[in-house]
Amino acid sequence: MCILAWHWQPGDPTELLLVANRDEAYARPAQALHLWPGGQVLAGRDLHAGGTWMGVGRTRRFAALTNYRTGQAPRTDVASRGTLVSDFLEGSASASDYLANLAPRSGDFNPFNLLLWDGEALLGLEGRHGRIVTLEPGWGAVSNGDFHTPWPKVKRLLSGLQSAVAGGPCDDEALLQLLADTTEAAPHELPATGVPAAVEQALSSIFIRTPQYGTRASSVLRMAHSSVRFCEQVHAPVQAQVCTRTSLVFDAE
Template identity: 35%
Template sequence: MCIAAFIWKSHPLHPFLLLLNRDEYHNRPTTPLRWWDDGEILGGRDEQAGGTWLACSRDGKLVFLTNVREIRTNPLAKSRGDLPVRYLKSKKSPKEFSEELSGETDLYGGFNLIVADLCSMSMVYITNRPKDCGLSIAEVSPGIHVLSNAKLDTPWPKVQVSLHWKGLLSYFSNWQGRYGTRSTSAVVLKTSGEVCFYEKYLEEDMWKKHKVSYHIEK
């Protein structure tokens, strides 16, 4: 289970800022932040299923994912971590990609997916829950948003934060290392087109840090 807090198109210097905690079993094989897929995708990678929970690309695409908490799960369901990789490898806009998923709602467990194009500054929220509602797609409005294991901006036990950026920073700082946290990431987009991606991750029972910066190739 993960939680993400982000500011979208509401800061004069940083059009997008994201903080994301990944909660996962500490013994699940994971590659920390780095370029992969021939240097086209930047993010951590789940080596068990091959997908990711947060990643971006050189051409300005960004995507992150949280699970929807459910009592019953389908053991035959596809890995939700495949969805971010599919989006980053596609040539589709956020809206076009969301439409592509419309016939696949039953193939995955419950998910919340944010897909963004930082060049066109478009962002779409996608979820396949509740089951009887099919795929839900919505443009993300400017402002501060929180995404956990229910729908976007839904009050949730883990989302006991002030909707003030300093409050969010304090919350994530205090929470790190608890509740199975495997990594904490921050992604910042500057008006110049520079993307800064930071990750503090757990590796062999030690916390390590890594940062990568690059300019979007338009």
Template identity: 40%
Template sequence: MCIIALAYKTPALGPLVLLANRDEYYTRPALPLDFWTDYPQILGGRDVQAGGSWMAIDTRGRFAAVTHIREGRAVAAARSRGELVQRFVSGDDSALAYAAWLKAHTGDYGPFNLVFGQVNDLLHFNSRTKSLNRIAPGIHVLSNADMDTRWFKAEQLRQKMTTLKRPPADSEVLPWLMNPESAPPEQLPNTGIGSALEKMLSPVFIVGRDYGTRCSSIVNVSARGDVSFTEVSYGIGGRESGRRRHQLRIGQLRKTL
């Protein structure tokens, strides 16, 4: 994922409302949202090229989503960041035990942010600083910097999320994730990739020649543990290529610390 906005433990919206876009090369193959054949309790998309996932949840309430941290031109790493999502959601480690593993293995992966834990007890890990923080109730946005860094696209989603008075319908929030507005020059970040590329990557919804937003995700978790998960997929030029919606029931919400 390359931008994640979450309303977490808010009175009006309940345990979790999450909106996210995954940005990736158009040629990188992926499977759309579904229950996994090898882990039937897990729901999420899957990366075909290297395995793993950008976001997934299971019937125990274990959840994980990853974004990369942008620091100049990307350098190939030994392992895919999508493994981090699959490893946590399919595993049995507590969140704190997994965080200790993350700290010991950050060098195997490109720079990353990981949101993970039980859906009612989420943590954020930043691989660059090796910092671990419990996510506080409220509205948060995570892109390719640290949590709540005020990039243009992050602030656009944050402002939209603050208008919600109830758990939203997909049709209400999907246009927010499809917003192609670029940041004005004075609001572009400087991550070492040059102003032209910074501008191309500055919208919530990215459309590039060979890279762009590949899917939008909408997750709603109710107090009873009912989860609705919608994914809209896109191809070259940002054209919609598929839409899926699944539901699951979390057996029992519990902390993983």
């Protein structure tokens, strides 16, 4: 994933509402949202390395990953970051125990942010320096910088989500529209991440479209006490302009 925004409210009928876009090279193969063999994980799958970018487990577990933008080419001698999501979803460790084990070896992966929820705690890990972030109930968002970094696209998506929720019950269509926003940041608002200015500009919108890279999937996730509703809209490369949508309800244990 490359941008996530959420409303976490323990005790509410919908405890966790989250919207997200996954940005990736169009050439990287992926399988859309589906129930994995064994029936315990609901997620897409990266067919290149075998992990996933975001998913839920039947025992009220959630995990999502964003890359951290450094302007440097990713290392090729390290394990896929997507396994960090799938390992948590398929395991039984609490979010805090999982991150405590992972933090000291987070440098073994390309830089990342990992967001986990185990039904009790919502925690993040900034992999580039192994810092665990405790997230409080309420609103939050993260993209390809550290947690709590106020990039324009992060503020824009979070503001849109807050407005949508304040207006009363919001359907998936309204939330997917937030994720379809192609508004770019003003040049003076762009972060300095080490990539060329023109690239930074193209990456500054919530929904990204470039010739070889862009938003591949948009997701709306609603986690309640005993069920999960997961809607994913998969976007084809810009040349095709075709998308498919999958909505699944997952009974939690």
